[in-house]
Amino acid sequence: MSFFIKQNDTVPSIRVTLKNGSGTAIDLVNATVRFHMRTLTGTTKVNSSAAVVNANTGIVQYNWGGSDTDTIGSFQGEFQVTYADATVETFPNDGFVHIEILDDIA
Numbered sequence: 001m002s003f004f005i006k007q008n009d010t011v012p013s014i015r016v017t018l019k020n021g022s023g024t025a026i027d028l029v030n031a032t033v034r035f036h037m038r039t040l041t042g043t044t045k046v047n048s049s050a051a052v053v054n055a056n057t058g059i060v061q062y063n064w065g066g067s068d069t070d071t072i073g074s075f076q077g078e079f080q081v082t083y084a085d086a087t088v089e090t091f092p093n094d095g096f097v098h099i100e101i102l103d104d105i106a
Helices: none
Strands: 002-006 014-017 032-039 044-054 059-062 073-082 088-091 097-102
Touching (some): 032 059
Parallel strands (some): 002 097
Antiparallel strands (some): 032 073, 044 059, 073 097
């Protein structure tokens, strides 16, 4: 998955449906989710709570903060789920969300 946003923008939010390897949506009832984003060289840019939009259908969303998109470039993102039993699973588990922050004119 690829996501594009302009520098210093805070919308649109990044919204995804978390699915297991067979394509079934993850049950997020009583789970918490964090969004992580880093540069391609491994420097963490974002490590913040994400919202569970629909726990039954695995939909999560991260709402950008003011400094999250202040640097143009390519980034890797992921959503980390902590289930009610304290187990942890990261999505996507076969790579990363490719995030591009593009330069704006003004």
